[in-house]
Amino acid sequence: MKTFQEFGLEPKVLRAITEMGFEESTPIQEKTIPLALEGRDLIGQAQTGTGKTAAFGVPLVNKIDVNEERIVALIMCPTRELAIQVAEEIGKLGRFKGTRSLAIYGGQDIVKQIRGLKKKPQIIIGTPGRLLDHINRKTIKLDDVQTVILDEADEMLDMGFMDDITTILSLVPQNRQTMLFSATMPPNIQKLGNQFLTNPEHVSVIPKQVSAPLIQQAYIEVHEKQKFDALSRLLDMESPELAIIFGRTKRRVDELAEALQKRGYSAEGLHGDLSQNQRDNVMRKFRDGSIDVLVATDVAARGLDVSGVTHVVNFDLPQDPESYVHRIGRTGRAGKEGTAWTFVTPRELDHLHFIEKVTRHKIPKKPLPSLAEALEGKQKVTAERILEVLDSETAGEFKGMAIHLLEQYDSVNLLAAALKLLTGEKKDVTIELTPEDPIRARKRRPDVRDSGRKVGGRYGSGWGDRRRSEGGGGRSDYGSRDRYPRRDGDNRGGGGGGYRGGSAGGNRDRDRDRAPRSSEETLV
Numbered sequence: 001m002k003t004f005q006e007f008g009l010e011p012k013v014l015r016a017i018t019e020m021g022f023e024e025s026t027p028i029q030e031k032t033i034p035l036a037l038e039g040r041d042l043i044g045q046a047q048t049g050t051g052k053t054a055a056f057g058v059p060l061v062n063k064i065d066v067n068e069e070r071i072v073a074l075i076m077c078p079t080r081e082l083a084i085q086v087a088e089e090i091g092k093l094g095r096f097k098g099t100r101s102l103a104i105y106g107g108q109d110i111v112k113q114i115r116g117l118k119k120k121p122q123i124i125i126g127t128p129g130r131l132l133d134h135i136n137r138k139t140i141k142l143d144d145v146q147t148v149i150l151d152e153a154d155e156m157l158d159m160g161f162m163d164d165i166t167t168i169l170s171l172v173p174q175n176r177q178t179m180l181f182s183a184t185m186p187p188n189i190q191k192l193g194n195q196f197l198t199n200p201e202h203v204s205v206i207p208k209q210v211s212a213p214l215i216q217q218a219y220i221e222v223h224e225k226q227k228f229d230a231l232s233r234l235l236d237m238e239s240p241e242l243a244i245i246f247g248r249t250k251r252r253v254d255e256l257a258e259a260l261q262k263r264g265y266s267a268e269g270l271h272g273d274l275s276q277n278q279r280d281n282v283m284r285k286f287r288d289g290s291i292d293v294l295v296a297t298d299v300a301a302r303g304l305d306v307s308g309v310t311h312v313v314n315f316d317l318p319q320d321p322e323s324y325v326h327r328i329g330r331t332g333r334a335g336k337e338g339t340a341w342t343f344v345t346p347r348e349l350d351h352l353h354f355i356e357k358v359t360r361h362k363i364p365k366k367p368l369p370s371l372a373e374a375l376e377g378k379q380k381v382t383a384e385r386i387l388e389v390l391d392s393e394t395a396g397e398f399k400g401m402a403i404h405l406l407e408q409y410d411s412v413n414l415l416a417a418a419l420k421l422l423t424g425e426k427k428d429v430t431i432e433l434t435p436e437d438p439i440r441a442r443k444r445r446p447d448v449r450d451s452g453r454k455v456g457g458r459y460g461s462g463w464g465d466r467r468r469s470e471g472g473g474g475r476s477d478y479g480s481r482d483r484y485p486r487r488d489g490d491n492r493g494g495g496g497g498g499y500r501g502g503s504a505g506g507n508r509d510r511d512r513d514r515a516p517r518s519s520e521e522t523l524v
């Protein structure tokens with residue numbers, strides 16, 4: 001791999017990269033940075049956790065003129081959490097050079113954002129809904145934008161942001177540089193590419209399988225009613241450093257987070273109906289390790305980079321193969337290993353096989369861990385905790401009592417009692433989750449938008465072809481409108497953050513949570 005020195009970057013940008021701990025470029029960075037520096041339009045595809053953010057961030061920050069007082073670059077992201085995270089990385093990259101960047105997303109106080117805009121940022125990182133609100137209020141002007149980046153471009157389409165993106169891009173000068181990035185490039189992305197990019201270079205560093213190679217994947221066949229016990233056993237058996245559990249609906253996430261708390265796990269939920277303050281708090285706690293289980297809808301499936309996530313659990317099978325790839329990609333990032341389990345009910349096995357085919361990866365079946373395995377896992381953690389104290393030699397003041405006890409009792413019995421006490425017993429609470437309908441492979445209707453179009457080849461390693469030929473479960477069963485009901489007007493201005501008045505709250509970018517698959521399913 002190339003070092004960053006070889007790209008001819010400015011010393012201040014290089015220094016920032018070094019401070020971030022990056023030594024060599026990743027494959028996607030090696031391929032896209034030189035092209036992006038040349039000003040080429042790009043479609044970049046690489047596995048989750050392989051540094052796509054810096055792949056566009058480095059050349060972008062390098063080319064910004066710090067004396068510029070206008071917005072010259074725009075990065076669009078599908079969710080608020082991702083916009084915040086990308087803004088942070090751009091901020092780090094531009095730290096020594098002194099570039100100014102600002103995150104603009106729904107749910108945050110718009111007045112605060114306007115104050116930020118007065119500081120004349122050169123780079124805006126935003127979610128489409130709130131960006132449009134600012135454009136309408138004339139607090140953001142795009143006339144001078146020279147670079148546009150769509151991170152997770154396919155997801156923004158899937159969420160029904162096409163119209164918003166079209167509107168936004170119609171306000172950006174034509175002779176700009178445009179780049180799209182994602183780990184997945186489903187067929188409909190071509191539409192975006194054709195419409196918004198000029199003679200783009202397709203850069204794909206996806207080898208045989210689309211999911212990241214460092215993730216140990218497995219599925220466990222369970223009945224809906226066994227899922228919660230299966231989850232607790234897995235958590236006990238493996239004691240993840242940090243884990244993300246994906247549920248299908250907001251209701252599911254709420255119930256699951258509460259159930260885990262009742263059983264004594266340190267868990268919280270994340271979904272689009274929480275206020276932005278709540279969302280920020282949950283993410284902060286997860287990032288700093290004050291909670292170790294994040295239960296989330298697909299709002300957390302894309303792009304989020306939290307170091308130390310060792311496990312991902314698909315408590316409910318995802319609807320799309322893309323969602324599977326992105327969800328499990330929250331672990332196994334930046335060269336680290338990770339584990340991903342997927343719960344599959346017997347009726348969902350077909351859909352699992354569909355996901356396997358599209359992602360070109362056979363997911364091995366694992367048995368449900370036994371109670372004994374779960375207990376053993378927990379005991380191991382307790383033992384490790386004891387040994388850590390032993391190593392740190394901080395238990396001096398307990399020695400007197402230890403000697404005293406050892407004079408009277410058997411050492412094995414004593415230690416076993418201490419282990420039992422420290423391991424703790426599962427709180428005895430009955431958990432009843434509202435059952436979710438199984439996800440099943442569906443017949444795809446012929447998709448007029450896709451017909452006659454060439455996909456595959458250099459375009460995403462045949463992923464698109466595959467999907468189409470499988471004839472099941474693809475996303476065009478539903479117009480994006482049906483699946484992700486747009487809530488224009490609904491909730492606008494809500495979501496906390498102190499924004500008052502006007503019709504421009506922009507809560508559309510909260511809608512990442514899965515839309516109902518059946519009329520009975522509640523999404524509230």
Ligand SMILES: Nc1ncnc2c1ncn2[C@@H]1O[C@H](COP(=O)(O)OP(=O)(O)OP(=O)(O)O)[C@@H](O)[C@H]1O
Pocket residue numbers: 021022023024025026029046047048049050051052053054182183302303304305329330333334
């Ligand atoms: N050259 C590098 N060397 C070491 N670490 C890197 C390098 N580039 C990026 N990283 C780190 O790798 C992690 C993943 O990067 P990033 O979030 O950009 O991945 P991604 O490809 O966008 O993944 P996703 O598809 O999930 O969005 C981050 O923590 C980032 O700091």
Ligand SMILES: [Mg+2]
Pocket residue numbers: 052053151303
């Ligand atoms: Mg990313």
